[in-house]
Structures are given as C-alpha cells and as structure tokens.
Amino acid sequence: MELEQQVKILTVDDNPVNLFLISTIVKKICPDAIVYEAKNGAEALEFYKQNAPDLLFLDLKLPDIHGLQVAKIIRATDSDKRTPIVVVSANNAEESGYDASSNLIDDFVDKPIKYDSLKAIIDKFI
Numbered sequence: 481m482e483l484e485q486q487v488k489i490l491t492v493d494d495n496p497v498n499l500f501l502i503s504t505i506v507k508k509i510c511p512d513a514i515v516y517e518a519k520n521g522a523e524a525l526e527f528y529k530q531n532a533p534d535l536l537f538l539d540l541k542l543p544d545i546h547g548l549q550v551a552k553i554i555r556a557t558d559s560d561k562r563t564p565i566v567v568v569s570a571n572n573a574e575e576s577g578y579d580a581s582s583n584l585i586d587d588f589v590d591k592p593i594k595y596d597s598l599k600a601i602i603d604k605f606i
Contacts (some may be wrong), residue, residue, distance in 0.1 A: 487513040487606055488531055492524040492550070493539040493568065498593065502537055502568070505598045510606065521545030528554055528563070535605050536565045537589070537598075551584050564605040568593065 487510060491502045496519075503515045516533065518524040521542045527533070536554070540547035551565050565584070570591040587604070589597045 487535070488516065488533040489513050489535045489537070490516045490518060490524065490527055490531075490533040491537045492518045492521070492542065492547070493537075494519050494541070494543050495539075498539065498568070498591070501593050502598065505593065505595050506602065508595070509599050509602050513606075519543075521547070521550040524550055525553055529557070532561065533563055535602070536563055537568050537601075538565055540567060540569050540571075548584070555584055566601050566605075 489506055489510075491499055491506070493499050493502070499517045499519070503517060506513060506515050516527055516531065518527055521544050524536075524538070524542075525545075528536070538547045538550060542550070547567065551567075554563065554565065564586040566587045566589055567585050568589045568591060587601055589601060
C-alpha cells in the first residue's frame with residue numbers, strides 16, 4: 481500500500497494481547513503506518529485530541545469508559561475530518577450495539593481478529 485503521507489492508526493483495547501495482535505497485523509498491511517495503542521477510553525480520547533488519527537479500532541468493553549461512549553465523545557468533537565471508527569468485539573455486531581444506520585460507528589470487526597478482516601477495513605478507509 482503506497483501512501484502519500486504517513487497514516488496514523490489508533491487501537492484501543494484493555495487486553496495487551498489484542499493490542500499487540502492488531503498492531504502487528506496493521507504493520508504487515510501498512511508498514512509505514514504509525515500505530516498507537518491506548519489501554520482505556522481516557523487514553524484514547526487524549527490521544528485523539530492530540531493526534532487526530534486517520535483510523536480508530538475500538539474495543540467496547542474498556543475498564544473506564546464504554547467504547548460507545550468514547551465514540552460519542554469523538555463524534556461530538558469531530559471537526560472537518562471524520563475519523564472512521566471500527567468496533568472490535570467478541571460479541572456479534574447486534575449484541576455490541578453496532579448499528580449500521582447510525583452515524584456513530586463506521587464498521588465492525590469480530591474477535592478473534594483476523595488478517596483478512598483488518599485488511600478489508602484498511603482498504604476501505606485508508
């Protein structure tokens with residue numbers, strides 16, 4: 481994948497194994513991307529404010545703030561550029577609260593995380 485500017489991707493998950501897996505797969509798909517990791521909602525929001533990522537992979541069950549609340553806060557502060565938010569969850573999309581018709585979440589990826597699923601997301605949004 482050839483990009484004109486370095487892509488910033490934020491992964492948010494309280495499980496270090498999931499963070500490592502997503503980061504590793506993203507770096508294989510998009511070697512020049514900068515991949516940032518947040519372990520909770522507060523870290524994710526702070527990073528988002530300071531760095532404006534190009535794509536966000538977001539777990540829902542975080543220790544401090546539910547992922548959907550993180551998404552709502554981000555959408556309330558989105559300015560010119562809308563950052564795609566992709567929910568990553570072990571629950572199915574419906575159980576996770578993903579609603580394709582809502583303007584909150586842009587896509588959904590099931591856990592366990594697979595290369596092909598992340599590649600499709602990156603191809604779609606980057």
